[in-house]
Amino acid sequence: MTRKRLTQQFPFLLPLRQAQRKLFFYGRMRFDGRRYARTRRETLLPYETFFTESPLLNENSGFPMEYQYNKVFNLKLAAACVDGMILRPGETFSFWQAVRRADRETPYKEGLNLADGRISASYGGGLCQLSSMLYWMFLHTPLTVVERHAHGVEQFPPTTQDLPAGTDATISEGWLDLKVRNDTPQTWQLSITFDEDTMYGEVRCSEPSAELFEVYNGQIHYLPDPDAPGCLLQRATVNRRRLRQAGILQDDRLLYVNECRIAYPIAEAGTKQAAGAKQAAGANREADAMDAADAKRTLLLAREV
Numbered sequence: 001m002t003r004k005r006l007t008q009q010f011p012f013l014l015p016l017r018q019a020q021r022k023l024f025f026y027g028r029m030r031f032d033g034r035r036y037a038r039t040r041r042e043t044l045l046p047y048e049t050f051f052t053e054s055p056l057l058n059e060n061s062g063f064p065m066e067y068q069y070n071k072v073f074n075l076k077l078a079a080a081c082v083d084g085m086i087l088r089p090g091e092t093f094s095f096w097q098a099v100r101r102a103d104r105e106t107p108y109k110e111g112l113n114l115a116d117g118r119i120s121a122s123y124g125g126g127l128c129q130l131s132s133m134l135y136w137m138f139l140h141t142p143l144t145v146v147e148r149h150a151h152g153v154e155q156f157p158p159t160t161q162d163l164p165a166g167t168d169a170t171i172s173e174g175w176l177d178l179k180v181r182n183d184t185p186q187t188w189q190l191s192i193t194f195d196e197d198t199m200y201g202e203v204r205c206s207e208p209s210a211e212l213f214e215v216y217n218g219q220i221h222y223l224p225d226p227d228a229p230g231c232l233l234q235r236a237t238v239n240r241r242r243l244r245q246a247g248i249l250q251d252d253r254l255l256y257v258n259e260c261r262i263a264y265p266i267a268e269a270g271t272k273q274a275a276g277a278k279q280a281a282g283a284n285r286e287a288d289a290m291d292a293a294d295a296k297r298t299l300l301l302a303r304e305v
Helices: 011-030 066-082 095-099 128-136 266-304
Strands: 047-056 092-095 109-117 117-121 144-147 180-181 188-194 198-205 213-222 232-244 249-262
Touching: 011 144, 011 249, 066 095, 066 128, 066 188, 095 128, 109 188, 117 128, 117 198, 188 266, 213 249
Parallel strands: none
Antiparallel strands: 047 198, 092 180, 109 117, 144 180, 188 198, 213 232, 232 249
């Protein structure tokens, strides 16, 4: 049996522990030698590099929809601090450095949050949807991911079903952050906007991009979770293919293996596994087609010579 933490035995100590963690959390960043991105501009950089979108409401949470509407409110508060953020060469983007004071004037509302392996309502809940979108955006750029943490448990099906498994990013102020460093000579910019039903994310650049990135699952396996009877352990390989704009493959490699407990019904997980296998097969077919096209171009060039 897992031993309870002190704050679980004495909940009244939790605010003190949180304040202590935040003090050291931001103190370390102040003296870690990194230059953190702090500049935001309303004027967008000229070149769009990647665009994505995420539905705002998840009707499959099993909780009252009030928490979903609160989450949207929280997302808009936090996104206002990220929208227009500039990332110059040598700078590091930190999720918490960016949104640290998002609730200074207007408080967050109670949204759903994962704590101690359980979903519950908490102040500022739901911000992981923004951090996950940002991580998905960063995966489609040459920016260097410095820190990212996966959700240990997936309690209900995600709002965006077609994303590869294991491409989420959870955050917790004082504990977990999302950090990305700009090791390129270009300047990058983030744009987060909303309409009534959707959150949109865009990465822009000071120069046209010479590369494209494709992120996909190589394999997805579901195994019985020995620590949670009735749940599955999802093990997904996350791969990334880098291509030149002309369609020339530069490299195709494994980024990491992601593990996550799936707590919703097994049939739904099986559907996602089938979708992941289909995506991987499609990626392989696409690679074969690219190889065939390259061979055809080579043959045509040989004939011209």
